[in-house]
Amino acid sequence: MTPDGPLPLTPLSLAILMALADGELHGYGIMKAIQQQSDGHLRAGAGSLYAALDRMERTGWIAEKSGIDAAGETQRRFAITRAGRSVARAEAVRLAAVLRQARQQKLLPEGS
Amino acid sequence: MNRIEVALVVYRGALRLLPAHFREQYDADLTTVVRGLLVEAAARGNARLLLSLLREILDVSVTALRVRFAGAPPAVTSGQNREHMMGFGLSLLQSARTLARQPSFTTAALLTLGIGIGCAAAAFGVWDTLLVQPLPHRAADQLVMVWRDLPRMELPRAPLSAPTLADVREQTRSAFVGMEAYTGGAPAILHDGATPERVNGSSVTGGLFRLLGNRPRFGRAIEPRDDVPGAERVVVLSHALWLRYFAGDPAVLDRMIEVREQPHRIVGVMGPEFVFPSSRAELWVPMRIEGPQRQARDLNFLTTIGRLRAGVTPAQAQAQLDLVFQRLAADYPESYEDASLRLEPRHEFVVGDARRIVRLGMGAAALLLLIACANLGNLMLVRGFSRSRELAVRTVLGATRLRVAGELLSEATLIGALGSVFGIAFAFAFTRLIVLLAPAALPRRAELGIDARVIGFAALVGLLSALVCSLGPALLAAKPARAGLATAGGSLSQGSHAVQAGFTIAQVSLAVVLLVVAGLLTSTLTRLLDVPVGFAGDRVLTAHLALPDTRYSSHDATAGFYARLFDRLRALPGVESVGGTYALPFSDDYASSNFIPAGRTDLEPVLVASMYVTGDYFAATGMRLTRGRDFDARDRTNGESVGIVNQTLARRFWPGQDPIGRRMVDPNDADDVLTIIAVVNDVRRRELAREVEPEVYLPHAQTTWGGGGMYVTVRTAGEPLKLAGALRAEVRALDPLLPVSRVARMDELVSRSVGPQRFRAALIAAISAAALLLTLLGIYSVQSVFVATRRRDLAVRLALGARPTRVIAEVVSNGLRLTILGIVFGAALGVVAARSVNTMLFGLPPLDPSTWLTTIGLFLTAATLACWLPAARVGRIDPMTTLRSE
Numbered sequence: 001m002t003p004d005g006p007l008p009l010t011p012l013s014l015a016i017l018m019a020l021a022d023g024e025l026h027g028y029g030i031m032k033a034i035q036q037q038s039d040g041h042l043r044a045g046a047g048s049l050y051a052a053l054d055r056m057e058r059t060g061w062i063a064e065k066s067g068i069d070a071a072g073e074t075q076r077r078f079a080i081t082r083a084g085r086s087v088a089r090a091e092a093v094r095l096a097a098v099l100r101q102a103r104q105q106k107l108l109p110e111g112s
Numbered sequence: 113m114n115r116i117e118v119a120l121v122v123y124r125g126a127l128r129l130l131p132a133h134f135r136e137q138y139d140a141d142l143t144t145v146v147r148g149l150l151v152e153a154a155a156r157g158n159a160r161l162l163l164s165l166l167r168e169i170l171d172v173s174v175t176a177l178r179v180r181f182a183g184a185p186p187a188v189t190s191g192q193n194r195e196h197m198m199g200f201g202l203s204l205l206q207s208a209r210t211l212a213r214q215p216s217f218t219t220a221a222l223l224t225l226g227i228g229i230g231c232a233a234a235a236f237g238v239w240d241t242l243l244v245q246p247l248p249h250r251a252a253d254q255l256v257m258v259w260r261d262l263p264r265m266e267l268p269r270a271p272l273s274a275p276t277l278a279d280v281r282e283q284t285r286s287a288f289v290g291m292e293a294y295t296g297g298a299p300a301i302l303h304d305g306a307t308p309e310r311v312n313g314s315s316v317t318g319g320l321f322r323l324l325g326n327r328p329r330f331g332r333a334i335e336p337r338d339d340v341p342g343a344e345r346v347v348v349l350s351h352a353l354w355l356r357y358f359a360g361d362p363a364v365l366d367r368m369i370e371v372r373e374q375p376h377r378i379v380g381v382m383g384p385e386f387v388f389p390s391s392r393a394e395l396w397v398p399m400r401i402e403g404p405q406r407q408a409r410d411l412n413f414l415t416t417i418g419r420l421r422a423g424v425t426p427a428q429a430q431a432q433l434d435l436v437f438q439r440l441a442a443d444y445p446e447s448y449e450d451a452s453l454r455l456e457p458r459h460e461f462v463v464g465d466a467r468r469i470v471r472l473g474m475g476a477a478a479l480l481l482l483i484a485c486a487n488l489g490n491l492m493l494v495r496g497f498s499r500s501r502e503l504a505v506r507t508v509l510g511a512t513r514l515r516v517a518g519e520l521l522s523e524a525t526l527i528g529a530l531g532s533v534f535g536i537a538f539a540f541a542f543t544r545l546i547v548l549l550a551p552a553a554l555p556r557r558a559e560l561g562i563d564a565r566v567i568g569f570a571a572l573v574g575l576l577s578a579l580v581c582s583l584g585p586a587l588l589a590a591k592p593a594r595a596g597l598a599t600a601g602g603s604l605s606q607g608s609h610a611v612q613a614g615f616t617i618a619q620v621s622l623a624v625v626l627l628v629v630a631g632l633l634t635s636t637l638t639r640l641l642d643v644p645v646g647f648a649g650d651r652v653l654t655a656h657l658a659l660p661d662t663r664y665s666s667h668d669a670t671a672g673f674y675a676r677l678f679d680r681l682r683a684l685p686g687v688e689s690v691g692g693t694y695a696l697p698f699s700d701d702y703a704s705s706n707f708i709p710a711g712r713t714d715l716e717p718v719l720v721a722s723m724y725v726t727g728d729y730f731a732a733t734g735m736r737l738t739r740g741r742d743f744d745a746r747d748r749t750n751g752e753s754v755g756i757v758n759q760t761l762a763r764r765f766w767p768g769q770d771p772i773g774r775r776m777v778d779p780n781d782a783d784d785v786l787t788i789i790a791v792v793n794d795v796r797r798r799e800l801a802r803e804v805e806p807e808v809y810l811p812h813a814q815t816t817w818g819g820g821g822m823y824v825t826v827r828t829a830g831e832p833l834k835l836a837g838a839l840r841a842e843v844r845a846l847d848p849l850l851p852v853s854r855v856a857r858m859d860e861l862v863s864r865s866v867g868p869q870r871f872r873a874a875l876i877a878a879i880s881a882a883a884l885l886l887t888l889l890g891i892y893s894v895q896s897v898f899v900a901t902r903r904r905d906l907a908v909r910l911a912l913g914a915r916p917t918r919v920i921a922e923v924v925s926n927g928l929r930l931t932i933l934g935i936v937f938g939a940a941l942g943v944v945a946a947r948s949v950n951t952m953l954f955g956l957p958p959l960d961p962s963t964w965l966t967t968i969g970l971f972l973t974a975a976t977l978a979c980w981l982p983a984a985r986v987g988r989i990d991p992m993t994t995l996r997s998e
């Protein structure tokens with residue numbers, strides 16, 4: 001995989017990677033984290049979320065850990081992998097470049 | 113089940129859309145996450161809950177399409193991957209977006225279709241499981257029942273005696289692979305620490321399991337070596353009993369349990385699919401036919417099942433049975449008079465009685481589906497109308513008709529697919545409800561569920577209905593598009609109006625059919641429950657005790673136990689009187705024997721039901737002696753045999769005379785003479801719809817029987833069930849090993865006896881309620897379109913000074929015209945439908961005027977409201993604004 005092969009990421013993938021950057025989460029936790037990060041603008045259904053998680057796990061960006069939650073039910077927890085971290089970083093760098101460009105073209109006020 | 117759980121059942125149905133590998137991996141997680149979301153949404157109200165559920169289902173559907181079509185969710189990878197998707201898949205996604213933008217239309221369409229399909233799929237599933245799928249035995253179509261048919265006694269399914277079975281088996285080997293037998297009544301007593309429990313079992317001949325071809329889950333089944341005299345006593349457990357009582361412990365083999373008061377060794381556990389002969393049997397023991405039973409040709413107790421040889425038809429086997437029976441009848445004429453042997457497929461025996469209710473349910477579900485389709489058609493028309501300007505603009509801008517049609521097709525497909533998902537989810541819920549509500553008599557309940565066939569059926573019906581109902585109207589709506597933009601903002605074509613009217617009339621008439629049938633079945637139920645039963649069961653606690661012969665071998669021991677128990681019970685606070693009987697109304701079978709009035713050998717003997725009673729049975733159950741005295745201390749074993757007859761018997765034997773002091777005798781046993789000491793009021797014993805049969809009550813003190821079962825009846829001042837604990841405690845104090853079973857309030861027995869009628873009425877009433885709702889929705893939408901399309905005309909008339917009330921009345925009458933036309937058609941169809949359920953009715957004719965008038969009146973009232981609500985909007989039209997905007 002070339003560093004910028006998978007870029008740009010979809011908003012959902014980036015949001016998932018960012019949600020996992022702070023540590024392992026299960027599905028519900030990811031969903032809440034995504035909502036929080038985006039101030040409620042980004043919202044994924046459970047089906048889309050797990051489809052994305054499934055795909056990202058197979059690409060090796062995240063890894064699955066099963067655990068037992070408070071209610072005693074087994075529930076998958078997901079963690080970001082080294083590859084996932086680097087792809088998220090690459091996307092962030094790309095976005096930063098986009099922002100810089102936007103500022104140069106006066107689409108975005110400086111410092112915002 | 114709370115609303116969250118119900119919503120989750122629906123959601124889990126939708127999960128079936130996902131490819132299996134994906135679903136298996138994630139369904140638990142998805143459910144957990146969605147449960148969290150739903151709990152959150154539910155805190156903000158039911159509307160939120162529903163919205164969240166719909167959003168998640170839509171999301172699963174779209175995900176399923178992505179995962180299936182693209183093999184990978186494009187959500188993760190970059191945008192251009194979408195190009196690789198198949199054209200139709202893309203078009204579906206496009207349609208999904210369109211539908212998602214119109215949530216109220218989409219919700220209405222999917223709910224409509226979902227309810228219709230769900231109901232039809234559940235009915236299909238029940239029909240398929242009960243009537244089409246073979247019974248869960250090897251080559252089950254070869255299994256047949258062999259009965260003695262006794263037409264004169266109206267007993268088409270009488271059992272065989274051991275010598276009969278042996279002879280028939282021996283002489284029909286060319287037609288039958290084997291012939292085995294079973295009986296009910298192998299009760300076991302299980303001790304779980306403190307509380308003993310009674311469990312029903314079945315005794316079977318040694319070859320029965322081999323004949324059925326069912327293997328045990330582990331251990332071994334009953335084998336031929338088990339039923340020879342002197343063999344070790346063994347028992348095989350049902351899966352359910354093993355789980356319930358032994359917590360699924362695999363080390364259960366070789367443990368001992370007590371069956372019919374004898375220790376038996378557990379040798380095997382059957383799988384969950386094995387239900388035989390009915391779900392009441394939870395264990396099986398080998399039958400021990402010993403001594404006189406083996407020889408007695410007239411002791412008929414064996415329910416017999418055979419397996420036909422491959423290639424032998426039931427008719428050929430029946431011919432051979434006839435031949436053998438002729439020979440037997442010639443050899444033993446006194447044993448076989450007025451009888452014949454009758455073969456009946458096992459499947460027919462098990463499910464035959466359920467056929468009517470299944471057909472009824474299927475018919476009602478089919479009508480509901482048609483109504484749902486008509487509704488969907490209407491919705492599509494209305495939507496086409498509201499989109500006609502958009503379509504017109506696009507046509508003018510160069511979109512081909514084909515392109516527009518393609519889009520409509522893909523939308524219809526999506527609606528069909530999503531509707532099927534809803535339908536499958538509803539089918540899950542409906543099937544569970546059926547299992548929960550169905551009377552215990554419904555056979556094969558354990559097998560009911562949603563399988564691949566039901567899902568396939570739902571998918572097929574969903575797509576077909578969506579295509580048929582949505583495509584036609586949609587094309588119709590698209591048609592005037594080219595005619596020009598000028599008019600496109602406004603009206604539906606003439607054709608569309610006609611189609612809409614047609615849909616409405618069809619809906620109304622089908623709904624009327626369903627409502628009428630529901631009304632008739634409901635009236636039947638209330639009339640049945642109004643039948644006077646002859647006892648006052650609302651304050652009577654009943655429970656069954658079975659004193660084991662081993663510990664209560666004499667009559668004195670038994671009578672002593674009951675005397676002590678009754679004394680203790682009478683001393684309880686809130687107890688008014690206590691009695692007991694061998695046979696409670698609406699419970700078990702009871703003994704019957706032939707009687708004639710003494711000295712009247714010229715009369716045909718009459719079959720009289722006889723039951724032993726003890727204590728203050730009549731007082732406890734609220735029965736009344738109309739003449740004579742109750743049993744008392746005078747009625748001892750050595751005294752004169754006495755009986756109390758019911759009014760029916762008194763009228764039959766001694767019409768117009770006083771029966772007190774008269775005698776009746778058993779024509780076959782001259783020593784069996786009863787002197788009548790009283791007459792008691794008639795009591796319904798078997799079914800509420802049946803005539804009361806002649807009965808005689810005998811004092812328990814005069815029986816010579818030892819143990820046997822006894823129903824205790826306790827009359828209480830307050831709620832009887834509150835005394836259940838005290839009753840158990842008193843029994844335990846006297847005999848800690850004696851189980852107390854079938855604890856109930858006596859009127860519950862009556863209520864339970866109308867289980868099939870109640871289920872029928874509830875089933876059709878529920879389907880009719882859905883039909884009514886959909887139909888009202890249909891009428892409402894027709895009226896809304898009517899008002900919307902005539903907005904200009906109406907505004908002009910209002911501007912010219914027409915009174916709003918008059919205009920409203922005209923709009924309402926437009927809707928009512930369609931409704932009344934529908935009711936007329938519906939009534940005509942309803943006559944046919946009502947006649948076809950005639951045999952299910954009690955106490956009223958199919959054309960019962962009050963039921964018909966009430967039903968149609970209610971419908972008309974609701975329909976008027978549905979016509980009026982949209983019409984009322986006319987009053988809010990501001991003529992000037994409306995006209996200026998044109």
